[in-house]
Amino acid sequence: MVRAKLWAVIRREYLERVQTRWFLIGCLIGPLLITGVLFVPAWLTLRNLRADPANLIVIDATGAGLGNRLRASLDSAATPNAPNKVDVRVTPPAGIAAAESLATRAVVTKEVDGYVVLDASTLRGERARYAGRKATAVGDMRRLETALRQTSLSQRLEHANLNPALVDSLTRSRLVLESERLTEQGRGSDASRRANTPFAMAVAFLLYTCMVLYGQAVLRGVLEEKSTRVAEVVVSSVSPETLLAGKVLGVGAVGLTQQIIWVAATLYLSSFTAPVIARMVPSTGAGSMTPGAPTTMAMSMPDVHIGSLLLILLFFILGYGVYSSLYAAVGATVNSEQEAQQALAPILLLIVSSALFIQPAMLNPTSTLARVASMFPFSAPVIMPLRMSLVPIPPWEMAVSILGLVIALIAVILLAARIYRVGLLMYGKRPTLGEIARWVRQA
Amino acid sequence: MTDFAIDVQHVVKRYADHVAVKDLSLQVPRGTVYGLLGPNGAGKTTTIRMILNIIAPDEGTIRVLGAPSNDARASDRIGYLPEERGLYKKMKVRAVLQFLGELRGMTRQAADLQIDYWLDRLSLKTPEKDWGQSKVDELSRGMQQKVQFISTLLHDPELVILDEPFSGLDPINAQALKDTVVELRKRGRTVIFSTHLMDNAERLCDSVCIIARGEKVLDGAVSAVKSAHGGKHIALALSSEARGGVTTVLSDTTLVTHVDDQNQFFELELARDATPQQLLERLVAAGAPITRFELVQPSLHQIFLRTVGAENVEEGMSGQG
Numbered sequence A: 001m002v003r004a005k006l007w008a009v010i011r012r013e014y015l016e017r018v019q020t021r022w023f024l025i026g027c028l029i030g031p032l033l034i035t036g037v038l039f040v041p042a043w044l045t046l047r048n049l050r051a052d053p054a055n056l057i058v059i060d061a062t063g064a065g066l067g068n069r070l071r072a073s074l075d076s077a078a079t080p081n082a083p084n085k086v087d088v089r090v091t092p093p094a095g096i097a098a099a100e101s102l103a104t105r106a107v108v109t110k111e112v113d114g115y116v117v118l119d120a121s122t123l124r125g126e127r128a129r130y131a132g133r134k135a136t137a138v139g140d141m142r143r144l145e146t147a148l149r150q151t152s153l154s155q156r157l158e159h160a161n162l163n164p165a166l167v168d169s170l171t172r173s174r175l176v177l178e179s180e181r182l183t184e185q186g187r188g189s190d191a192s193r194r195a196n197t198p199f200a201m202a203v204a205f206l207l208y209t210c211m212v213l214y215g216q217a218v219l220r221g222v223l224e225e226k227s228t229r230v231a232e233v234v235v236s237s238v239s240p241e242t243l244l245a246g247k248v249l250g251v252g253a254v255g256l257t258q259q260i261i262w263v264a265a266t267l268y269l270s271s272f273t274a275p276v277i278a279r280m281v282p283s284t285g286a287g288s289m290t291p292g293a294p295t296t297m298a299m300s301m302p303d304v305h306i307g308s309l310l311l312i313l314l315f316f317i318l319g320y321g322v323y324s325s326l327y328a329a330v331g332a333t334v335n336s337e338q339e340a341q342q343a344l345a346p347i348l349l350l351i352v353s354s355a356l357f358i359q360p361a362m363l364n365p366t367s368t369l370a371r372v373a374s375m376f377p378f379s380a381p382v383i384m385p386l387r388m389s390l391v392p393i394p395p396w397e398m399a400v401s402i403l404g405l406v407i408a409l410i411a412v413i414l415l416a417a418r419i420y421r422v423g424l425l426m427y428g429k430r431p432t433l434g435e436i437a438r439w440v441r442q443a
Numbered sequence B: 001m002t003d004f005a006i007d008v009q010h011v012v013k014r015y016a017d018h019v020a021v022k023d024l025s026l027q028v029p030r031g032t033v034y035g036l037l038g039p040n041g042a043g044k045t046t047t048i049r050m051i052l053n054i055i056a057p058d059e060g061t062i063r064v065l066g067a068p069s070n071d072a073r074a075s076d077r078i079g080y081l082p083e084e085r086g087l088y089k090k091m092k093v094r095a096v097l098q099f100l101g102e103l104r105g106m107t108r109q110a111a112d113l114q115i116d117y118w119l120d121r122l123s124l125k126t127p128e129k130d131w132g133q134s135k136v137d138e139l140s141r142g143m144q145q146k147v148q149f150i151s152t153l154l155h156d157p158e159l160v161i162l163d164e165p166f167s168g169l170d171p172i173n174a175q176a177l178k179d180t181v182v183e184l185r186k187r188g189r190t191v192i193f194s195t196h197l198m199d200n201a202e203r204l205c206d207s208v209c210i211i212a213r214g215e216k217v218l219d220g221a222v223s224a225v226k227s228a229h230g231g232k233h234i235a236l237a238l239s240s241e242a243r244g245g246v247t248t249v250l251s252d253t254t255l256v257t258h259v260d261d262q263n264q265f266f267e268l269e270l271a272r273d274a275t276p277q278q279l280l281e282r283l284v285a286a287g288a289p290i291t292r293f294e295l296v297q298p299s300l301h302q303i304f305l306r307t308v309g310a311e312n313v314e315e316g317m318s319g320q321g
Helices: A002-018 A021-049 A066-077 A093-108 A138-159 A164-171 A190-227 A230-237 A240-283 A285-289 A306-333 A337-343 A345-356 A358-363 A368-375 A380-390 A395-423 A433-442 B044-051 B072-077 B093-103 B108-121 B141-153 B171-186 B198-204 B222-228 B245-250 B276-285 B300-308
Strands: A055-060 A085-090 A114-118 A129-132 A180-183 A186-189 B004-014 B019-029 B033-037 B059-064 B078-081 B159-163 B190-195 B207-212 B215-221 B233-238 B256-261 B266-270 B290-296
Touching: A002 A240, A002 B093, A021 A190, A021 A240, A055 A066, A055 A093, A066 A085, A066 A114, A066 A138, A093 A114, A093 A129, A138 A164, A190 A230, A190 A240, A190 A306, A190 A337, A190 A345, A190 A358, A190 A380, A230 A240, A230 B072, A230 B078, A230 B093, A240 A306, A240 A395, A306 A337, A306 A345, A306 A380, A306 A395, A337 A345, A345 A358, A345 A380, A358 A368, A358 A380, A368 A380, A368 A395, A380 A395, A395 A433, B004 B044, B004 B190, B019 B044, B019 B059, B019 B190, B019 B207, B019 B215, B033 B044, B033 B198, B044 B059, B044 B159, B044 B190, B072 B078, B078 B141, B093 B108, B093 B141, B108 B141, B141 B159, B141 B171, B159 B171, B171 B190, B171 B198, B190 B198, B198 B300, B207 B222, B207 B300, B215 B222, B215 B300, B222 B300, B233 B276, B245 B256, B245 B276, B256 B300, B266 B276, B266 B300, B276 B290
Parallel strands: A055 A085, A055 A114, B033 B190, B033 B207, B078 B159, B159 B190
Antiparallel strands: A114 A129, A180 A186, B004 B019, B004 B059, B207 B215, B233 B266, B233 B290, B256 B266
C-alpha cells in the first residue's frame, strides 16, 4: 500500500516535469550545447595545429647562407600542391633594422604572413626571431622551429668540416614517436587515451550539471508544496519520508530520461561533426612533418566499456541522491526562492568545489589531490568518473569511493528526512542552524 | 471497548518555547458532528495534526477509528481539509484530484468516477465547460475551494476533519459545505471541525469541546453544555433606552454579573444567588419599559466568553461574523 502511494508520488513528479515546455527545450538545447562544447575546442585545436604553406620573408644576416638552407628545408617538407613562398633577403648585420621595417610593411599589406630574422646567434644555435601573423599558430611555429633547428645544426656540422652530403643525410631524420596506452586492462592506443579526455570532460560536466539542475528541481518542488500549502494534505496521507523518496526518485527519473535523450542525440549529432574533424586531420602540419603518425587523434572512439558506463551511472545515482536530499532539506527550511538561495550556500560550496577539482584532476588524474577528491563523498560523483575515464583506478580506491558515497547517502537521507518532516509545516522565520539541529534530534 | 471515532488521552505537545497542548483528553462518538472550539492559538490545529499523525504527541495516546493514530492504514479512511488550503497550481484539476485520491488509497478508475460525480455536483463540469481539464491556477478562488473540498471527500471517508472550514469561503461555498456536513452525518459519517465562529458551531454540532491555551475548558453534547450553563440567562428588551434606575439595577453585581448588549435586547447573566423574580421586581420598581423578559439558554458564544474569559478571546474573535 505504501508502495502504491510512493508510485503515485513518483508518477506525479515525473509526468508533471516531463510534460513541461522547459523539459522539451532542455532536450533540444542539451545535445547542441554538448556537441558545441566537444566540437568547438577540438576544431580550434586542430585548426591551430595545421600548418599552412609558409609565406614569409627570411632576413639572413648570418653571411653564411643559412636563409637558403632554411628555404630548402621548408620546401622539402611542403606538399607539391601547396608550395611555399619563401623570400630570402641577405643583409649585413647593420642592415637588419632597415630590412625588418621593409618586411613589416610587407606583413601589414598582407603580402606575406611574417618574417624571420637569422643572425650570428642563430649560427651559434641559440635563437632566431619570428614576427608576423602566425605567431600563435602552433602548427606553423612548430614546423618553422623544426626547420630552423635542422638548418642550424647542419650548418654547424658543415662548419666543423664534416662532409656536406653526409651531414645532409644524417640530419634528415624522420623519427616518429608512436605511443601506446598501457594499463592493467591491456593495451590501448595513445589516440584512444586522448580521445578519452573530451569524453571524461563531457562526463564530469554532465554529472555536475545534472546534480545542480535536478537538485534545484527537487528544491523547487519542495518549496512549491510548502508555499501552496498542499504539503499538509499530502503528508496527512503519506509519510514525509515517502513523499521525500518519491520526489527524489521522480525527479531522478526525469534526469535519467533527459540524459538518455542527450547522450543519444549527441551521438547522433557526432555522426555529422566527426567527418568534419576527420577531414581536417590529414592536412595538419604534424601529419606532413611526421608522415605515418597516427592522424586520427580526437576522432577515435573513446575506449569505454559497458562496465565503466554502469559505474558512471552508479556514481550519478549516488551523487544525485546525496545532493537532491540536501536540496530537499533546504527546501523544507525556507519560505521563498530568495531565502533558498541564501540557505543553499553551504551546499553550493560543496558542489562547486567538486567542479573546481575537474581541471586539476583532468591534467593530472593520478595526483594526490585528484585521488582524494575522487574519494571524498561530495566530490566523488564528479571526479571519480572523470579519473576513471582517463586512468585505471586501483580497486581499493574505487571501493572507498563507492562505499563512502553510500554511507554519505544514508546519512544524508536520514538527516534530510528529519529536517524535511519538521520543516515542511513550519512557516514564518527561517530556522537557525541550532533550531535545525533540534529538529534532527527530536524527529 | 467504547467505540469512539477519535479517542485522545492525556496528550501533550511541547514546542521549543511553549506548550501547545496540555494534557488534552477528548472523545468523539461515531456518527456525530463535533466542534473543536477555541480562540486562535488555542491548540486546535496542533490537536488536529496530531490526530492525523502529521506530528507526533510528546505524551499521551490517540486512537483514530479504533486504531492507533500512527497506523498508516487509518489515513485512507480520513478526509482532511486543512486551514491553509492549496493545490498544485500548474496541474490540471482532474490530475490533482486523481493524485490526492491515489494518496488516499483509491485506484485511478475509482477516483475518476468520484471526480465525475463531484465535478458535476459542484457545477465544475457543465456541458459548456469541463473545469477538470483546466489547470488549477486558471480557476477562480471559489472554484479552487470547491476542488479542495472535493479532494477531502473523494474517497468517501468515514471520518472528515475540517480545520477552520468556513474561513475564506464565499457564501455559496459555505452553504454547500454546511449541506454536505449535514448529509455526511445522515450517512453515519463522523465530522470534526475546528472553528472560532460560534454561530456555525451552534447550528451544526452535536457535541463540542472548547479549548484555550492548549487546555480543555469544557466538552460534551451541545444541549448538555447549554443546560449546564442555563437557567441564569435572561433576555431583556426595553421599549426605550435604559437609563437612570434601570442602569443602576443592571450594574448591581449582586444581581447581574454580565450584560451583553445585543442591540435588539440585552443578554443578562444572573449572579449566583439572585433569582429572576428579584431582578424583575427591581426592574419594575425602577420603571423599566419592559417589552420582553425571558429565561433563555445561553448561546455557545456566551458560554465561550464566560469559560474562556474575554481577555483570551479578544484577539481570537476578531474574525467573528
